[in-house]
Amino acid sequence: MIEIVSATRCVECDICVKVCPANVFDATDNGVPVIARHEDCQTCFLCEIYCPTDALYVAEFAEGPTGITEAQADARQLFGSYARGLGWKRGKAGGSEFDPTHRIRVAQ
Amino acid sequence: MPKPQKSVSDRLHLQADVLVLGGGPSAAWAAVAAAESGAKVVLADKGYLGTSGATAPSNTGTWCVPPGDNRHAVVERRWQRTGELADPRWMLRCVDTAYRNLLRLSEWGYPFPSEDDGRLYIANLRGPDYMRFMRRRVLLAGVTVLDHHPALELLSDGDAIVGAAGVVRQIGQDWRVDANAVVLATGGCAFRERILGATGLTGDGYLMAAEAGASLSGMEFTGKYTLAPYGSSLNKGLPFRWASFHREDGSPILGPTGEPLRNGIGDREEEVARALIVGPVYARLDQAEPALQGWLRQGQPNCFVPYDRAGIDPFSELFRITLRAEGTVRGTGGINIVSDDCATGVPGLYVAGDAASREMMTGAVSGGGAVNSSWALASGWWAGKGASTHAQRRTGKAFRSAVQSLGQAGLHPASSASADISAGEVIEAVRSEVTPLDKNFFRTGEGLEKSGERLESVWRDVRDHLQGEGLDRVRTREAASIAAAGRWSVAAALHRTESRGMHRRTDLPGKSPAFAHRLVITGVDAFRIAGAPERLAELAS
Ligand SMILES: Cc1cc2nc3c(=O)[nH]c(=O)nc-3n(C[C@H](O)[C@H](O)[C@H](O)COP(=O)(O)OP(=O)(O)OC[C@H]3O[C@@H](n4cnc5c(N)ncnc54)[C@H](O)[C@@H]3O)c2cc1C
Numbered sequence: 218m219i220e221i222v223s224a225t226r227c228v229e230c231d232i233c234v235k236v237c238p239a240n241v242f243d244a245t246d247n248g249v250p251v252i253a254r255h256e257d258c259q260t261c262f263l264c265e266i267y268c269p270t271d272a273l274y275v276a277e278f279a280e281g282p283t284g285i286t287e288a289q290a291d292a293r294q295l296f297g298s299y300a301r302g303l304g305w306k307r308g309k310a311g312g313s314e315f316d317p318t319h320r321i322r323v324a325q
Numbered sequence: 326m327p328k329p330q331k332s333v334s335d336r337l338h339l340q341a342d343v344l345v346l347g348g349g350p351s352a353a354w355a356a357v358a359a360a361e362s363g364a365k366v367v368l369a370d371k372g373y374l375g376t377s378g379a380t381a382p383s384n385t386g387t388w389c390v391p392p393g394d395n396r397h398a399v400v401e402r403r404w405q406r407t408g409e410l411a412d413p414r415w416m417l418r419c420v421d422t423a424y425r426n427l428l429r430l431s432e433w434g435y436p437f438p439s440e441d442d443g444r445l446y447i448a449n450l451r452g453p454d455y456m457r458f459m460r461r462r463v464l465l466a467g468v469t470v471l472d473h474h475p476a477l478e479l480l481s482d483g484d485a486i487v488g489a490a491g492v493v494r495q496i497g498q499d500w501r502v503d504a505n506a507v508v509l510a511t512g513g514c515a516f517r518e519r520i521l522g523a524t525g526l527t528g529d530g531y532l533m534a535a536e537a538g539a540s541l542s543g544m545e546f547t548g549k550y551t552l553a554p555y556g557s558s559l560n561k562g563l564p565f566r567w568a569s570f571h572r573e574d575g576s577p578i579l580g581p582t583g584e585p586l587r588n589g590i591g592d593r594e595e596e597v598a599r600a601l602i603v604g605p606v607y608a609r610l611d612q613a614e615p616a617l618q619g620w621l622r623q624g625q626p627n628c629f630v631p632y633d634r635a636g637i638d639p640f641s642e643l644f645r646i647t648l649r650a651e652g653t654v655r656g657t658g659g660i661n662i663v664s665d666d667c668a669t670g671v672p673g674l675y676v677a678g679d680a681a682s683r684e685m686m687t688g689a690v691s692g693g694g695a696v697n698s699s700w701a702l703a704s705g706w707w708a709g710k711g712a713s714t715h716a717q718r719r720t721g722k723a724f725r726s727a728v729q730s731l732g733q734a735g736l737h738p739a740s741s742a743s744a745d746i747s748a749g750e751v752i753e754a755v756r757s758e759v760t761p762l763d764k765n766f767f768r769t770g771e772g773l774e775k776s777g778e779r780l781e782s783v784w785r786d787v788r789d790h791l792q793g794e795g796l797d798r799v800r801t802r803e804a805a806s807i808a809a810a811g812r813w814s815v816a817a818a819l820h821r822t823e824s825r826g827m828h829r830r831t832d833l834p835g836k837s838p839a840f841a842h843r844l845v846i847t848g849v850d851a852f853r854i855a856g857a858p859e860r861l862a863e864l865a866s
Pocket residue numbers: 346347348349350351352369370371372373377378379380381383384385386387388474475476477510511512513520521522525526527529530560561654677678679680692693694695696697698699701
């Protein structure tokens with residue numbers, strides 16, 4: 218589930234508030250968005266890839282918080298790791314032209 | 326462009342020719358198709374068009390069959406696997422239309438990958454990219470997109486569906502759209518299982534359609550589960566095609582031939598399910614050789630997010646797994662379609678994608694993995710065209726101000742609202758009947774009877790007492806929809822006294838010729854189940 222909104226990385230653009238399909242975040246008057254409805258998070262990782270500054274971290278466990286801290290996620294270079302896997306950068310789409318899934322389907 | 330007007334109650338009030346409810350691929354294609362036919366289109370999604378629904382977080386393979394002579398043979402081969410409930414005519418027209426829309430995507434510039442010979446490979450659509458691209462196409466087509474606008478109920482003028490109403494969930498204001506036709510593209514019902522894309526997939530469209538008088542079909546086919554790393558949302562089976570499976574004590578899980586299982590997907594989910602009922606199961610993706618490991622990582626990056634974040638190398642280390650229930654998302658049930666333009670039989674109401682029954686396409690087996698995404702591409706297109714044709718015929722008729730709101734359970738309880746019943750409890754009660762492997766993957770008459778009685782009592786409480794105010798109505802309505810879907814599913818499963826595809830009755834193994842037809846459910850509170858044997862006549866011809 219979503220666990221970290223990094224105040225040091227966030228530029229307060231509120232894109233995550235807009236794009237989260239489960240409406241998990243609330244914008245704040247002058248600050249970073251807050252995780253307002255944690256229970257509704259569907260662990261889809263999409264907020265991470267839309268965030269222009271890799272300020273969000275969604276942990277792998279879908280049933281509740283893991284308690285991972287920003288320092289831990291940072292040390293393991295986990296911020297932005299899903300976006301890098303896809304080829305998305307700074308919130309912009311990219312990389313689908315290099316998707317080798319057709320090779321997997323042949324092997325299947 | 327429709328102009329917003331503030332009505333007396335200060336709610337958002339729009340008028341359109343066609344209103345599309347949903348924000349996944351079928352909604353996007355319906356909106357584009359209707360707009361291309363000249364209709365004024367409004368699309369209202371519970372989430373955000375581009376990220377919501379089952380496709381956006383995934384990577385979907387399509388059923389891509391280029392035109393040519395062997396098309397009939399390909400369809401025939403697939404039909405053989407559908408438990409005799411699919412309809413080759415629908416399968417053929419679906420692959421045709423889906424192929425045309427895949428070509429359209431490539432003409433629009435969607436960044437498909439290339440094969441070694443340089444030709445574009447158009448049979449696979451990477452979810453986040455595809456849905457972001459579709460959002461742009463929908464906006465370019467002139468559609469008014471309303472994100473975070475869940476629909477709560479349909480509106481009727483007594484003769485036809487003339488719009489829908491809901492709530493703007495980030496503001497708390499009500500909305501209403503008057504429209505000459507409505508497309509339900511609200512997806513399936515995942516019974517609140519924590520799978521990719523499922524938060525919003527609560528079967529709202531089924532309840533709305535049934536309240537309007539439409540029928541449902543195939544609701545018994547909710548026995549599809551997919552492997553995932555334990556506790557994760559990653560219900561993607563593909564990597565488990567190359568895995569071994571072990572019990573807590575390290576002993577391997579054996580396949581039907583007595584050999585250790587080396588492939589855990591498709592029919593082999595059965596062995597894993599049996600083991601999971603007894604105790605924890607572990608897997609290792611040790612059947613994938615190095616080249617394949619690289620393709621899996623690069624082609625299915627989200628499958629590896631749980632391992633990477635948990636610090637596991639899934640190719641060399643054992644990790645705990647689970648089977649995630651998928652309701653009708655990878656099941657096949659949904660709203661019954663009565664004509665080629667995806668009409669529901671209720672004037673003005675059309676249906677597309679997972680909201681519709683996919684039995685004509687995939688019968689009693691799951692359409693996940695290829696058929697469902699092609700179905701979304703094709704049915705969205707037909708429903709959008711059908712709705713805009715219907716809307717054109719109605720043009721000129723003034724919208725009547727005295728419309729009737731059709732929503733009942735979760736909105737307008739039959740008896741007094743009660744504080745003792747909460748949406749969360751309703752959902753948990755339904756989940757405990759329709760998600761456990763020993764109740765729903767493997768089914769028995771006795772078990773289904775018991776589940777049926779419990780769900781009946783849950784439903785009575787919902788019908789009589791569940792009500793929300795303001796934004797809470799989204800939750801109460803979701804709970805009511807989940808309760809209705811669970812109740813229909815168990816009732817249909819009890820009715821089908823045989824085993825077929827993902828409907829596994831351990832007390833009645835094997836198909837019965839008497840059930841080589843679909844089961845159609847009509848009604849909400851008092852519903853009836855009838856066979857649809859006309860499909861057989863179509864198959865024979
Ligand atoms: C993990 C996963 C992998 C998959 N992989 C494949 C694959 O490889 N191949 C394949 O063919 N299929 C696959 N599928 C199935 C495929 O994703 C679906 O068939 C497809 O997404 C259906 O599209 P849809 O538009 O009908 O529904 P969805 O994409 O589910 O969208 C439904 C939409 O309805 C909206 N909605 C719901 N209720 C309301 C309401 N009350 N008001 C307004 N809007 C509402 C939701 O917000 C959502 O936007 C997969 C599914 C999953 C879960």
